[in-house]
Amino acid sequence: MNRGPVIREGDQTVHWKILDFSKEIGKHYNTIDNWFKRMEEKKIHYINRTIETGEKTYDELDLQIALYIRDKRDEKWSLDVIFTDLPNRFDLRPFPINENNNNDPQVIDTEGLKRQIKEEIMAAFRKTAASQLQLIKEDFLRTLPKPPTPEEERDRRMTDMITQHRVKSKLEAEALELWWKKPESERMRRIGFFRREEDRDKREQFVRRYIQEHYEAKVREDFGDN
Numbered sequence: 001m002n003r004g005p006v007i008r009e010g011d012q013t014v015h016w017k018i019l020d021f022s023k024e025i026g027k028h029y030n031t032i033d034n035w036f037k038r039m040e041e042k043k044i045h046y047i048n049r050t051i052e053t054g055e056k057t058y059d060e061l062d063l064q065i066a067l068y069i070r071d072k073r074d075e076k077w078s079l080d081v082i083f084t085d086l087p088n089r090f091d092l093r094p095f096p097i098n099e100n101n102n103n104d105p106q107v108i109d110t111e112g113l114k115r116q117i118k119e120e121i122m123a124a125f126r127k128t129a130a131s132q133l134q135l136i137k138e139d140f141l142r143t144l145p146k147p148p149t150p151e152e153e154r155d156r157r158m159t160d161m162i163t164q165h166r167v168k169s170k171l172e173a174e175a176l177e178l179w180w181k182k183p184e185s186e187r188m189r190r191i192g193f194f195r196r197e198e199d200r201d202k203r204e205q206f207v208r209r210y211i212q213e214h215y216e217a218k219v220r221e222d223f224g225d226n
Contacts, residue, residue, distance in 0.1 A: 015048070015057040025066045035069055035079070036062070044083055045092040065090055167218050168211055175210035179203055 022029035036056075039045040045065065047056045058066075068089060072082045086092060148156065179187065189199040 013059055015059050016063075017055065017057065021058040021063070021066070024063055025070055027066075027070055032066055035066065038079065039083060039086075042083060043095060044086060046095045048093075061090065061093065065092075163219070163222075167215065167222060171211045171214055171218055172207055174214075175207040176203075178210070179206055 016024065018029045018033055022032050025032055036045070036047050036058075040047060047062065048059065049056055065086065068086075069079075069082055072085075073079075187198055187203070188196045189202075190196050
């Protein structure tokens with residue numbers, strides 16, 4: 001399989017940068033980077049850096065370690081258990097002697113610094129955006145009409161009730177007028193052999209249906225809402 005080497009030292013050792021290295025493992029580069037960062041934090045295994053830029057590079061040993069971690073993670077092992085087992089499986093890379101010497105030049109974690117700067121910028125942006133949003137909200141609330149007082153709300157409900165009653169009364173009168181224009185055969189029902197009387201149930205159904213079908217249009221007509 002072609003592993004996409006990015007750096008060669010001599011003709012033997014192959015090194016990968018994180019993106020190409022992650023393709024060899026089949027995991028997202030952030031996941032793999034986190035594995036090796038935690039190993040370095042726990043002083044378990046050191047990652048080589050380039051002399052020129054201090055960028056991390058991964059070799060065949062790192063590849064075998066990463067593949068082992070991947071497989072054990074797929075088996076639901078925790079990282080702490082895996083890290084404890086690594087010294088039994090691999091000759092882990094020791095840390096440079098001057099790693100903790102504060103007088104020696106230190107390798108700068110450029111990506112980590114970028115993330116920190118980005119987080120600080122985003123935090124400042126969110127704080128500013130929240131302040132601006134609050135001002136916009138306050139301005140918007142000032143443009144809204146004041147809520148009605150309890151007296152105004154009571155008057156509005158009373159007006160609505162009167163309006164509904166008036167509209168229903170008009171529609172009921174219209175419905176009854178139409179009802180009485182219907183043929184007697186539709187309005188009356190036979191009682192016994194010789195007696196007929198008005199079918200009140202049928203009349204009430206006719207009136208209710210008429211009101212339901214014409215209520216909205218009647219309200220619009222009375223209030224001039226076209």
